[in-house]
Amino acid sequence: MKKVVIATKNKGKALEFKSLFKKYNIEAISLLELEKEVPDVEETGTTFQENAALKAEEIANLLNTPVLADDSGLEIDALDGRPGIFSARYAGEQKDDQANIDKVLKELKEVPEKGRSARFVCVLAIAIPGEETIFRTGYCEGEINTEQKGDNGFGYDPIFIPNGYELTMAELEPEEKNSISHRKNAIIQLEDWLKTM
Ligand SMILES: O=c1[nH]c(=O)c2ncn([C@@H]3O[C@H](COP(=O)(O)OP(=O)(O)OP(=O)(O)O)[C@@H](O)[C@H]3O)c2[nH]1
Numbered sequence: 001m002k003k004v005v006i007a008t009k010n011k012g013k014a015l016e017f018k019s020l021f022k023k024y025n026i027e028a029i030s031l032l033e034l035e036k037e038v039p040d041v042e043e044t045g046t047t048f049q050e051n052a053a054l055k056a057e058e059i060a061n062l063l064n065t066p067v068l069a070d071d072s073g074l075e076i077d078a079l080d081g082r083p084g085i086f087s088a089r090y091a092g093e094q095k096d097d098q099a100n101i102d103k104v105l106k107e108l109k110e111v112p113e114k115g116r117s118a119r120f121v122c123v124l125a126i127a128i129p130g131e132e133t134i135f136r137t138g139y140c141e142g143e144i145n146t147e148q149k150g151d152n153g154f155g156y157d158p159i160f161i162p163n164g165y166e167l168t169m170a171e172l173e174p175e176e177k178n179s180i181s182h183r184k185n186a187i188i189q190l191e192d193w194l195k196t197m
Pocket residue numbers: 007008009010013043070071072073074087088089100120153154155156157158160181
């Protein structure tokens with residue numbers, strides 16, 4: 001099976017990439033699985049694209065191999081697009097999913113059902129040493145529920161209801177999430193590249 005390195009240390013993302021890439025007969029290997037300890041890449045960009053490029057290019061140069069990175073997050077319209085690129089660290093540097101959820105629910109406390117629209121965004125960057133980095137973007141539209149439900153997935157999944165569903169992303173089976181997610185919608189735009197691998 002062909003392999004591709006994913007520049008992530010997020011276990012939830014890594015699992016989703018494994019499942020999503022299996023369909024293309026490609027094994028996705030996260031930084032958590034490499035024998036060599038790789039440093040954390042500082043996400044100093046101001047956009048998803050800049051941060052995805054930083055992660056993919058730094059690790060591609062370090063390992064001298066093609067590397068894919070995912071920079072993703074949740075944009076809530078009532079919060080002017082926050083948490084956005086700061087999604088992982090919204091409630092602090094410790095990257096605590098529950099604290100992040102609590103903070104969002106508190107900030108949306110007074111916002112009625114109609115005004116709770118949001119979307120997940122995923123920007124993928126593929127860095128190949130010596131070549132221009134490639135970018136693809138995927139979205140998943142939905143709304144923020146008034147309470148959290150479900151244990152599947154990661155991040156904000158327990159409070160995000162995708163359009164067309166009555167369940168939160170964390171109440172969906174992983175296969176169902178992987179059929180509608182922002183990550184899936186970014187990957188399908190990469191199919192041409194994946195086939196040339
Ligand atoms: O409910 C969710 N379902 C998802 O499918 C999802 N995708 C992203 N997110 C949120 O956005 C942050 C990414 O930030 P991020 O791209 O910097 O990744 P990260 O810091 O977690 O890991 P790494 O890939 O950088 O190593 C994550 O931590 C989450 O809070 C999601 N939340």
